[in-house]
Amino acid sequence: MTIKTQLPELPADAESNLPGPRTADIGDILRPLIAQFDADLNYTGAEPGDDLEGVLRGMHEQALKIGIPYPEGTHSWYSFNVGVYYAHLCYPSHPLDVRIYTGIYTWLAVLVDDGACKDPKQWQNFMIRFQTGLSQMTPLAQAWADYLRLSYEHYAPIVANFIITSSLNFTNANALEGLELPRMSRTRGGENWPYYLRDKDGVSEAYVWMTFPKALYPDISLYMEAIPDMNKYISFTNDILSFYKEEMAGERGNYMHNRAFYERKDVYTVFREVIREDVAAHRRVEVVLRGREPYTRAWREHAMGFVAMHKAMNRYRLWELGLGERYTDSFGRMTSTRQR
Numbered sequence: 001m002t003i004k005t006q007l008p009e010l011p012a013d014a015e016s017n018l019p020g021p022r023t024a025d026i027g028d029i030l031r032p033l034i035a036q037f038d039a040d041l042n043y044t045g046a047e048p049g050d051d052l053e054g055v056l057r058g059m060h061e062q063a064l065k066i067g068i069p070y071p072e073g074t075h076s077w078y079s080f081n082v083g084v085y086y087a088h089l090c091y092p093s094h095p096l097d098v099r100i101y102t103g104i105y106t107w108l109a110v111l112v113d114d115g116a117c118k119d120p121k122q123w124q125n126f127m128i129r130f131q132t133g134l135s136q137m138t139p140l141a142q143a144w145a146d147y148l149r150l151s152y153e154h155y156a157p158i159v160a161n162f163i164i165t166s167s168l169n170f171t172n173a174n175a176l177e178g179l180e181l182p183r184m185s186r187t188r189g190g191e192n193w194p195y196y197l198r199d200k201d202g203v204s205e206a207y208v209w210m211t212f213p214k215a216l217y218p219d220i221s222l223y224m225e226a227i228p229d230m231n232k233y234i235s236f237t238n239d240i241l242s243f244y245k246e247e248m249a250g251e252r253g254n255y256m257h258n259r260a261f262y263e264r265k266d267v268y269t270v271f272r273e274v275i276r277e278d279v280a281a282h283r284r285v286e287v288v289l290r291g292r293e294p295y296t297r298a299w300r301e302h303a304m305g306f307v308a309m310h311k312a313m314n315r316y317r318l319w320e321l322g323l324g325e326r327y328t329d330s331f332g333r334m335t336s337t338r339q340r
Contacts, residue, residue, distance in 0.1 A: 004189060026247045029268060031321045037240060038307070038323075040279045041237060045325070046308035047301055049092035052334060053085060058100035059107070066104075066143045068111070078315075079110035084334065089327075090305035091210070093298065098154045098213045101147075105210075108144050109167070109203055113174055115140060120178025125173050130168070144171070156214045171203035186261065191280035194258035206233035211302045216294065223295050226288035228300065229281040234306060236240060236278035241270060241310035245317040 049055070060202055063070060063080065070076040086150035087094075096103070116123040126141050128134075138141040148167050151160040151167040177197075186193075199205075208230040212223060212259050256274065261265040282303060310316045311325040318324045328334055 007074055014117075025230070025320050026035070026244065030244050030247070030271075032270065032321070034240065034244070034318070034321065034323055037279070039273050040275075041282060041303070041307065041315030043304060043307055046089040046305040047092050048088050048305075049094075051096055051099075052088055054096050055087050055099050055103060056334075058096065058291070059087075061083060061101045062100060062104045063107070067139050068143065069153045072109075075114060076107075078109065079114075080107045081105055081334075082110050083107035085327075087206075088334075089208075089309045089312070091303045092305065093294075094213055094214055098215070101150065101154055102210055105206075106146050108140065109170070112144055112171060116171070116178055120175040124175040124179065127168065127172055127175070154213050154215075155209065156218065156220065158220060159209045159212060159214070162205045162209045166203055166209070169200045170203035170206070173197065177201060189331055191262040194255055194262060197258070198235055198239070198255045199231070202235050202238065204238070205231045207234055207302075211298050212295070217298060222292050223299070225290060226285040226299075229284045231289075232281040233278060233285065233303060236274050236281070237303075237306055237311070240271070240275055240278060241307065241316055241318065244321060245315065248317065 027235050059080070068076060071082040083103035083106035086106045087099040091099055091102055097178065122137065122141065126136060126144070127325075129136055129141075129146050130148075136145050144167075148164045151163045154160075155163060200331060204226070208227060209229070211217075212220070217223070243254070243256055246256075251257075256270050259265075259274075260270045263270065285303075286296075289299055308325060308327075311318050311323060312327045
């Protein structure tokens with residue numbers, strides 16, 4: 001006798017059939033929710049590092065060695081600036097060489113994310129070549145492989161291993177999204193799929209482990225219990241602070257909409273639930289790290305800096321809600337401290 005394991009497909013309208021808000025109303029719905037999210041986190045802004053010029057100079061030197069151009073106004077230039085913001089706002093107490101490393105890592109990760117959408121087969125093949133020790137086929141792929149291995153210079157072996165495995169999952173998940181996701185038919189049994197995909201394709205875990213370079217934070221046992229909730233915090237905070245610009249653009253392939261589809265809920269109900277879950281995860285991290293300086297401060301800097309990065313970057317459009325922050329002067333040059 002054959003046991004049938006295939007579950008019925010969900011109808012296309014499985015997400016709530018309630019009409020969505022008009023574009024003009026989206027901000028009115030999300031503004032108070034995001035403001036309350038800030039309050040619940042006790043958000044006080046970032047504590048930027050004190051050597052922005054050193055980060056910029058070091059990242060520029062590394063970019064020249066890598067050989068990937070980033071002329072102003074291009075996608076590469078934008079991606080480079082994401083790296084600067086991450087290193088500057090999220091890891092302010094890290095040694096300069098580690099901040100430069102995390103900035104370049106971020107620049108490359110954004111380029112890989114974009115490249116995997118355009119050519120997923122190349123990044124499927126990246127995995128094969130990385131695992132078998134072969135040279136990569138493009139300068140970007142080779143730089144990505146090199147920077148994953150470079151993590152051992154700045155992080156303890158176990159930590160670097162997790163940074164690499166998270167980065168490889170990110171690369172593979174992006175290839176999966178391009179190659180296989182368009183062919184998938186959703187069923188009633190896939191309710192855990194949205195978080196699985198979100199966890200793999202967002203590289204949050206790598207950034208969590210990067211909070212603790214070996215030169216400053218050698219005792220992994222003091223923070224490893226909090227890693228799952230740190231990972232959830234980084235993933236969900238990005239989802240929350242990206243949601244306004246995605247709603248305004250009419251995007252439906254994100255975690256919020258995927259979860260709403262499977263749970264048969266209105267997406268704004270899911271948004272509220274994700275905020276509650278995110279704040280709860282952050283609180284649990286605080287419990288684990290209580291009294292464990294300097295690890296407590298390292299996480300606080302990362303957690304608050306990550307919010308600040310979203311508020312500071314035009315990409316997320318939070319200025320339209322009155323929730324943006326500025327880290328540039330009147331000439332558009334990046335500054336070490338918040339201007340508002």
